[in-house]
Amino acid sequence: MSAHALGIMVSADALHAVLLERTDEETSVQFRWSSGSSDARGGDLPFEEPGDMTPDVEEESDDVTIQFGDDGGGGSDDMFMGSEFDDIDGGSEALGGDEGGEAWNFQVELDNLLDECAERGYEDPEIAFCSSTSQIDDVELRLPPDETDAEEAEETEHGLPLPASRSTLLDMLEEQYEGEADGERVGFVPMHRTGDGYQRVLALIARPGGPVLSTLDSMQDQTLSRSPQTRLLDAEVSLYLGLARSVLQLPPGTPEKTIFVRSGTDDTLVLFIEGNTLRQSEHLPELTAEDSAETICSRVLLLQDEYGMGQVQHLMLVAEEDEEVLASAFKSYFSTAELHVLRSHLPGGDDTDAEAYVGATGAALRLLDDAAFAPHFQPVNLLAKEYVPSRLRLPVGWPVPAMLTLLAIATLGFVWLYFVNASTISEKRTALRALEQKVNQVDQEALQRRIDSMKAMTTEYAAANKTIGGLLQGSNKWSSGLATVTGQMNDLRGLTINQWSPQSGTEVTILGRSNDRSKVVELAQRLDGRILGLTFTETRDVSLYDFELTVPLDTTKPEAVEYWREQRGEQLAAGTEAVDVGPDAPALDSSTTTGPSTTAQARRDTLDASSVWTVVVASVLESAAAEETARRFRERLDGGGHPVQVRHSPENGRYRVGIGRFVSVQNALAMLQDMSGTLPEGAWLLKMTGEDADPASAGAAASTSSDQPDAERSV
Numbered sequence: 001m002s003a004h005a006l007g008i009m010v011s012a013d014a015l016h017a018v019l020l021e022r023t024d025e026e027t028s029v030q031f032r033w034s035s036g037s038s039d040a041r042g043g044d045l046p047f048e049e050p051g052d053m054t055p056d057v058e059e060e061s062d063d064v065t066i067q068f069g070d071d072g073g074g075g076s077d078d079m080f081m082g083s084e085f086d087d088i089d090g091g092s093e094a095l096g097g098d099e100g101g102e103a104w105n106f107q108v109e110l111d112n113l114l115d116e117c118a119e120r121g122y123e124d125p126e127i128a129f130c131s132s133t134s135q136i137d138d139v140e141l142r143l144p145p146d147e148t149d150a151e152e153a154e155e156t157e158h159g160l161p162l163p164a165s166r167s168t169l170l171d172m173l174e175e176q177y178e179g180e181a182d183g184e185r186v187g188f189v190p191m192h193r194t195g196d197g198y199q200r201v202l203a204l205i206a207r208p209g210g211p212v213l214s215t216l217d218s219m220q221d222q223t224l225s226r227s228p229q230t231r232l233l234d235a236e237v238s239l240y241l242g243l244a245r246s247v248l249q250l251p252p253g254t255p256e257k258t259i260f261v262r263s264g265t266d267d268t269l270v271l272f273i274e275g276n277t278l279r280q281s282e283h284l285p286e287l288t289a290e291d292s293a294e295t296i297c298s299r300v301l302l303l304q305d306e307y308g309m310g311q312v313q314h315l316m317l318v319a320e321e322d323e324e325v326l327a328s329a330f331k332s333y334f335s336t337a338e339l340h341v342l343r344s345h346l347p348g349g350d351d352t353d354a355e356a357y358v359g360a361t362g363a364a365l366r367l368l369d370d371a372a373f374a375p376h377f378q379p380v381n382l383l384a385k386e387y388v389p390s391r392l393r394l395p396v397g398w399p400v401p402a403m404l405t406l407l408a409i410a411t412l413g414f415v416w417l418y419f420v421n422a423s424t425i426s427e428k429r430t431a432l433r434a435l436e437q438k439v440n441q442v443d444q445e446a447l448q449r450r451i452d453s454m455k456a457m458t459t460e461y462a463a464a465n466k467t468i469g470g471l472l473q474g475s476n477k478w479s480s481g482l483a484t485v486t487g488q489m490n491d492l493r494g495l496t497i498n499q500w501s502p503q504s505g506t507e508v509t510i511l512g513r514s515n516d517r518s519k520v521v522e523l524a525q526r527l528d529g530r531i532l533g534l535t536f537t538e539t540r541d542v543s544l545y546d547f548e549l550t551v552p553l554d555t556t557k558p559e560a561v562e563y564w565r566e567q568r569g570e571q572l573a574a575g576t577e578a579v580d581v582g583p584d585a586p587a588l589d590s591s592t593t594t595g596p597s598t599t600a601q602a603r604r605d606t607l608d609a610s611s612v613w614t615v616v617v618a619s620v621l622e623s624a625a626a627e628e629t630a631r632r633f634r635e636r637l638d639g640g641g642h643p644v645q646v647r648h649s650p651e652n653g654r655y656r657v658g659i660g661r662f663v664s665v666q667n668a669l670a671m672l673q674d675m676s677g678t679l680p681e682g683a684w685l686l687k688m689t690g691e692d693a694d695p696a697s698a699g700a701a702a703s704t705s706s707d708q709p710d711a712e713r714s715v
Contacts, residue, residue, distance in 0.1 A: 004030070006117065006125040007364030008110075009356045010211050011132045012266065015109050016356035019122060020347060020364040027370055029348030032357055033116060035109040103214035110215060114228060128232035128363035129212050131382070133269050133283045136235045137205040139177050140191070141169060142198045155252045157375045158245065159277035160190040163199040173203050181205050187380030189238050192279045202281060204235045206382040216387045232366055233383035236262070236269055237281050239362045240342075242377035244316050245276050247345045252276060258314040259304065259337075261330070263289045263296060264355055265320060270300055272309055276376075280307045289321040293329035301333060316340045320355040481508060481553040488526050492519050503550065510549045520547045527551045612688045613668040614647075614658035617680055623648075626655035633659060636678060642671065647688075658686065 004021040015035040020027055117125055143163055153161050162169070170183050191200035212233055219227045244260050253275060260271040268287040272280040282303055287296060304312070315337040319326045323341065331339050343349035346361045365373045482500065489495040489512075499511035509532070514520050517534065524531050533548040618629045626646045633644045642660035649656065659679070662668040668685050 003368055004122050004125055005364040005367035006113075006122075006127045007130065007360040007362065007367075008113075008127060009130050009132070009359040009363070010106070010135075011356060012134060013104065014356070015106055015113070016360050017113055018348075018357055018360040018364055019117060019120075019125065020361065020368055021122075022368045022370060027347045027365070027368060029351070029361070030122070031116070031120060032352060032360075033113050034356075035106065103209045104211040105214045105218055106211060107215050107218050110219075110228065124229060126229045126231050126367050128234065128367045129230065129383070130234045130236065130239055130359045130363040131206065131210065131212065132266070133236045134267060134285065135207060135210055136237075136382075137177075137179060137207060138237065138281060138283075139173060139203045139205065141172050141176060141201045141203055142194070143172070143201070144198065155275055155277060157252060157276060158242070158378055159275075160192070162188055162190050162201060164201075169201060169203065173205075177203070177205065179205070180208055182208070182384065184384045185233075185382045187235065187238060187378070187382055189241065189278055189378050189380065192274055192277050202237070202278060204237060204380060204382065206233070206235075213384075213387065220387075227387075227389055229389055230383060230387055232363065232381055234363055234366065234380055235382060236359060237271065237278075238378040238380040239359060239366075240269070240318075241271060241273065241278055242366075242373070243342060243346070243358075243362045244271070244273060245376035246373045247316065247340055247342065248314055250276055256313040257309055257311070258316060259300065259309070259312050259334075260316045260342075261296070261300060261318070262355060262358075263287075263317075263319040263321075263326060265289050268296065268299075270303060272303070272307055274309075279309070289319060293322070293326045296326065297329050297333045300330075312337045314338050314340065316342055318342045318355045318358050477553045477555050478502070481551070484554070485510065485527065485551060488523060492523055494519055495523060505553075506555055507550055507552045510551060512547055512549070514545045514547060515543065517545050520545060520549070524549055613662045613665050614645075614686055614688060615660055615668055615672055615679065615683050616656050616658050616686045617683045618657040619654050620657075621654055623655055626657055629657045633657065656686070661688075 004019060007018050007020065009016040015033075017033040019030040019033075021030050022028075114124075117123070153163075166188070169188055170181075170186065173181055173186065185206040187204040189202040189204065191202055193199050212230075216227060216230060240260055240262060244258060248258060250256055255275065257275075257279075258273040260269075260273065262269040265288055266285070268284040268289075270282045270284065271278065272282075280303075284299065287299055312334055313336075315330055315334050317323070317327055317330060317339065318341075327339060327341060343352065343355075343358050346358065346365075349358070349361070362373075366377050368374075486497070489497070494515045495512060496514075497510060497512045499509075501509045501511070503509050510529075520531065520534060523529070527549075529549045529551040531547065531549055533546075535546040537544050537546060617633060618626065620626050620629070623646070630644045630646050637644065637659070644657065644659050647656045647658055648654075660668070660671055662671065665685060665687075672679065672683060672685070
């Protein structure tokens, strides 16, 4: 099993990268790369040492120095003929070295670095960045004793744990930090308590923007390229603190003290460590590697006295220039301390002389999760989540898989729609074939006869409905009165009805509203009504009149209705029509009679004069159905003394099922009442003619015309 990671140290104007590969045996450096150092790019310059120069060519003196590019990643002030090109692209400000200027975008350098990794067989490696201290703000947070645990937590391999939750620390940071802080880009490093019991935490705050985020933003905006697999953005304080712990391997809780010094071309970083926990961090931008070793040592001694470190057991050093001279000076100043050169304890550290490679190597070690280093690092990551790419890596940018996904969804949608439509078409075709077979089997002449019969019945029913409608028109005095009132109000306009109240059988009271008083008077005149009250109201500058009006109703009936009822009463008095009894039987209307003979007693006397009656329980058009109904009633009556017979009416062609033969209507009514639970509710009485010997030819003697199908009762 093997893994590789790319660590990149980002300074103000240069990149230093180290690619590490970890196998089961060891972790080794595959190559180093620097954006401002020619030897880091190739490593195979023709003249690496003075002795390798061409024979007979004397080595020039050190009085004149000609330099191309940057001096090992330093500032750009020493550029050859820099004064001639200061105005091109803003001079050194284009590199982002000046504070407050535009962030340095190193996309070109990063693309070249990734191409170099691909050429060496390390395609798309995971990347860990480390920002220099000048790009990170640090704030020391102090928690009162009442906000921490009563007893101090025990120290572990990576120092003391945080005394409060991250949300609490972020709230405290907002109160103590004047700048803008993104909660995702803040790291916390626990520190030792103060003498008065306050627990301290060092907050590492990545400034908005910065070279790393500026570069990642521009790479994500390019839709045809992939952003690199960036997993980590660390700071020098937390990174060097973890490296110092991994080198010293001090047991948790030890009182031994350590001073870490990183001397660079731009600034100096000093860390005071007690056991495995940070005690103080000091960033010295005014002190660089160009200063003498005595100056650096004396400044560190002053800080030691200022922070009350006392005797120091370990001294750790990282320097870019004259590391041996600086180490010798520190050894003389701290004679009792054990001196460690950090680069010598890292993979491939003896092969490089640039202090920036130490930070790049440490960042790569955090990703490799090496057992010798991983437990000692502080979990600090200043990279926002939006810049961390997904573990699922594609060989193209996100627009390409997004477009392919949309295309796949659209294709699947059209395929599904095609199969749905094909299935629907198949079902319709099957139904049409079945319908075509049924049509072919139908007798055309029989179908035409059925159509003609239905048309004739429709015409007959329409004529009957028209006649009934004409007879009953105007018989409902309430609906007719309401129609008259609303019709007059529609003609006048500006009138509304609020309430309709009947006062008696001949008049109603109307409550309404009008926008004109004269319209109320005209309405009363048209309806022959009386105005009971008229009230004036004004609503939103509009004059309204509430009125109360009594209107008489038209109770006269059409002459056609009077004539029809008179004829109906005469037929009933003569006993020439079948009599309906039961819950649906119509009641006799005394208004249609012309004398004392219209009473119930006169009607019974008329019925008693008849000779033969039967109770009809069914009237159907088919003989088989009539026989089946007769059979069911024979079984139901079970020989009760009343014969069940089927009689055919030649007038309308219907078959009636009759029960019993009675010489008087009283006997028939008595039987009908006694068997009310057995016989259907629609059973009715029918007077038979004198041809009773042949029941099949018996008909209704009291029919005023041919026996209408709608006058029959059926079950």
